[in-house]
Amino acid sequence: MLEHYVAGAWRTPADEGVALLDATTGEPVARVSTEPVQAVDALDHARTVGGPALRALTFHERAGVLKRLGTHLLEVKEEFAELSFATGATRTDAVVDVDGGFGTLLAYAARGRRELPEGNVLLDGPVEALSRGGTFVGRHVMTPLLGAAVQVNAYNFPVWGLLEKLAPAFLAGVPSVVKPASRTAYLTEAVVRRIVASGLLPEGSLQLLVGGSRGLVDALGSQDLLGFTGSAATARTLRAHPAVVERSLRFNAEADSLNSAVLGPDAGPGTPEFDLFVREVVRETTAKAGQKCTAVRRAFVPRAHLDAASEALRAALAAVVVGDPRDPATGMGALVSTAQRDDVRAVVARLRAGGTVVSGDPDRDLPGFPRGAFLSPLLLRYDDAGFDAVHDLEPFGPVVGLLPYETAPEVVALMARGQGSLVASVVSHDPSFVREVVLGAAAHHGRLHVLDRDDAGESTGHGAPLPHLVHGGPGRAGGGEELGGMRGVLHHLQRTAVQASPDMLTAITGVYTTGAARVETGVHPFRKAMSELSIGDTVVTAAREVTEADVAHFAAFTGDTFYAHTDPEAAAANPLFGGIVAHGYLVLSLAAGLFVDPAPGPVLANTGLDRLRFTKPVKPGDSIRAVLTCAAKTPRTPEQGEVRWDVQVLDQNDVAVATYELLTMVSARPR
Numbered sequence: 001m002l003e004h005y006v007a008g009a010w011r012t013p014a015d016e017g018v019a020l021l022d023a024t025t026g027e028p029v030a031r032v033s034t035e036p037v038q039a040v041d042a043l044d045h046a047r048t049v050g051g052p053a054l055r056a057l058t059f060h061e062r063a064g065v066l067k068r069l070g071t072h073l074l075e076v077k078e079e080f081a082e083l084s085f086a087t088g089a090t091r092t093d094a095v096v097d098v099d100g101g102f103g104t105l106l107a108y109a110a111r112g113r114r115e116l117p118e119g120n121v122l123l124d125g126p127v128e129a130l131s132r133g134g135t136f137v138g139r140h141v142m143t144p145l146l147g148a149a150v151q152v153n154a155y156n157f158p159v160w161g162l163l164e165k166l167a168p169a170f171l172a173g174v175p176s177v178v179k180p181a182s183r184t185a186y187l188t189e190a191v192v193r194r195i196v197a198s199g200l201l202p203e204g205s206l207q208l209l210v211g212g213s214r215g216l217v218d219a220l221g222s223q224d225l226l227g228f229t230g231s232a233a234t235a236r237t238l239r240a241h242p243a244v245v246e247r248s249l250r251f252n253a254e255a256d257s258l259n260s261a262v263l264g265p266d267a268g269p270g271t272p273e274f275d276l277f278v279r280e281v282v283r284e285t286t287a288k289a290g291q292k293c294t295a296v297r298r299a300f301v302p303r304a305h306l307d308a309a310s311e312a313l314r315a316a317l318a319a320v321v322v323g324d325p326r327d328p329a330t331g332m333g334a335l336v337s338t339a340q341r342d343d344v345r346a347v348v349a350r351l352r353a354g355g356t357v358v359s360g361d362p363d364r365d366l367p368g369f370p371r372g373a374f375l376s377p378l379l380l381r382y383d384d385a386g387f388d389a390v391h392d393l394e395p396f397g398p399v400v401g402l403l404p405y406e407t408a409p410e411v412v413a414l415m416a417r418g419q420g421s422l423v424a425s426v427v428s429h430d431p432s433f434v435r436e437v438v439l440g441a442a443a444h445h446g447r448l449h450v451l452d453r454d455d456a457g458e459s460t461g462h463g464a465p466l467p468h469l470v471h472g473g474p475g476r477a478g479g480g481e482e483l484g485g486m487r488g489v490l491h492h493l494q495r496t497a498v499q500a501s502p503d504m505l506t507a508i509t510g511v512y513t514t515g516a517a518r519v520e521t522g523v524h525p526f527r528k529a530m531s532e533l534s535i536g537d538t539v540v541t542a543a544r545e546v547t548e549a550d551v552a553h554f555a556a557f558t559g560d561t562f563y564a565h566t567d568p569e570a571a572a573a574n575p576l577f578g579g580i581v582a583h584g585y586l587v588l589s590l591a592a593g594l595f596v597d598p599a600p601g602p603v604l605a606n607t608g609l610d611r612l613r614f615t616k617p618v619k620p621g622d623s624i625r626a627v628l629t630c631a632a633k634t635p636r637t638p639e640q641g642e643v644r645w646d647v648q649v650l651d652q653n654d655v656a657v658a659t660y661e662l663l664t665m666v667s668a669r670p671r
Contacts, residue, residue: 026371033211050175050204063112070105264428354387420475446473
């Protein structure tokens with residue numbers, strides 16, 4: 001009997017539940033409750049225990065936990081192999097689901113360390129000047145929502161679906177309450193058991209509810225989030241729920257969609273792109289037995305290539321070995337259940353009305369597996385691409401329709417008839433065709449995958465959502481977004497505009513705001529390690545005059561002989577300068593010479609400049625000085641971190657001539 005994990009304990013449901021069967025053998029794997037889940041208890045624990053525990057950690061500490069968890073799970077991944085086979089997944093399918101899920105944790109851990117600050121407040125955009133004197137400024141800050149992220153997942157990816165939602169929520173500091181689809185919940189439960197046993201996650205940051213979903217959404221409040229993966233019909237029902245409508249809680253849906261693959265007119269038989277198209281369509285039709293939200297459902301080819309594509313796809317699909325996923329020779333396993341297989345057969349019966357079955361037999365059972373949920377991969381050919389059903393019905397299984405088109409605008413219009421899709425592939429080596437299709441189809445798709453001979457060797461494929469990019473799509477596909485790097489994290493944070501003085505804004509954010517009080521300790525900040533530096537530590541340099549000789553030498557030495565630096569007459573005619581001016585990079589170089597402490601010390605390297613602006617020309621005879629202030633500190637490794645410095649280069653009248661942020665790598669401890 002599958003158990004809930006709620007409030008730090010495993011709880012066995014009181015009812016007898018229903019049996020979950022091995023997709024291949026039909027033998028019982030587990031039982032799952034049909035009673036309402038313990039949503040109120042889980043949400044209360046998440047809000048009062050999990051949330052505070054997560055918010056007590058910094059972004060980097062949370063990233064460190066994700067890294068340790070991902071590493072631990074990869075070390076024990078073989079524990080989940082047999083349960084993965086029970087879902088009908090082959091070893092290759094399991095790599096996508098299990099290894100892919102664990103890898104997603106590591107990907108978010110790396111991005112968190114690299115892209116997020118050390119603290120627990122994320123800044124969004126620069127400081128906004130709100131007053132002439134600079135004593136009243138504003139900035140957007142992002143902080144975690146104070147509720148729980150309720151994550152309702154689909155049956156087809158019981159591990160990846162769990163972890164691709166958990167990772168960004170955890171990194172943001174929001175606890176997760178996970179409700180997996182019952183059909184494969186035994187695999188999700190096994191992974192959660194291993195996570196709980198590891199002791200790596202703070203108490204309350206992850207809870208599991210299995211079985212029925214009645215009452216799950218009723219208890220959600222305005223600080224909670226609801227993430228759903230599943231059918232478009234269920235997504236519509238959830239979107240209309242009073243908790244979503246009246247309480248304005250954040251709702252993200254990723255639903256089924258009629259995804260496409262398009263073969264370009266240039267990609268005829270004998271070209272690398274033709275072979276790539278066939279390979280991609282076959283892989284997306286058979287991976288996870290076609291039970292993927294990203295699977296290709298419609299394959300569009302130029303009418304001139306219809307016969308050739310039909311024969312190539314028929315031969316390739318016929319060669320796929322369908323059988324027991326435990327057998328290494330198997331290329332495609334079973335659907336998740338016989339009920340799902342029968343649903344696919346029912347849709348295929350309607351799709352056959354306008355097309356011809358070219359490959360596969362929708363009614364044939366696999367010999368030797370009388371209780372298995374097997375279905376041969378099916379290719380349906382349509383000589384009339386306007387057949388409505390193929391653009392309206394999704395057979396969630398190993399079924400693909402082959403349709404002809406004549407022109408790029410026509411195929412764009414046909415793709416759009418899917419009413420919003422997660423992904424489409426354009427397979428072509430013709431830039432003009434690719435551009436026309438991509439720009440025409442982008443509004444109807446969450447992701448567009450362009451495949452040709454140049455990127456095929458490293459392409460991750462049509463059906464692989466990646467942590468770096470958005471996974472979602474408009475319209476029928478749900479209208480939501482998942483993953484997308486930091487976009488997934490930001491979904492769990494509240495953006496708030498804070499208006500205050502520079503000193504107060506510095507105190508609130510932990511990052512120096514220009515105009516706030518500076519601290520001159522008498523020790524050059526470059527002599528301090530990360531552990532010794534404080535926000536606001538400042539050095540004010542002596543002044544240096546910029547001479548005509550400096551400008552002429554810099555021009556000759558660098559080869560930058562732009563007329564404003566070398567031709568007095570032309571420079572005088574320039575409406576911005578009115579005479580010879582110093583190079584902007586000369587000003588930066590002279591400023592560095594003023595504030596750099598040359599002896600070996602904690603500063604290891606200059607790694608770049610951000611937000612550089614030249615705000616006033618510097619002319620020969622002007623003098624400049626620099627004000628260097630520690631603005632932010634971000635540990636990168638136990639040995640070193642990044643220090644961001646606010647730099648103001650001022651002239652003899654204390655007017656800024658250049659402003660920028662300097663980035664340096666600094667030792668964590670004194671050297």
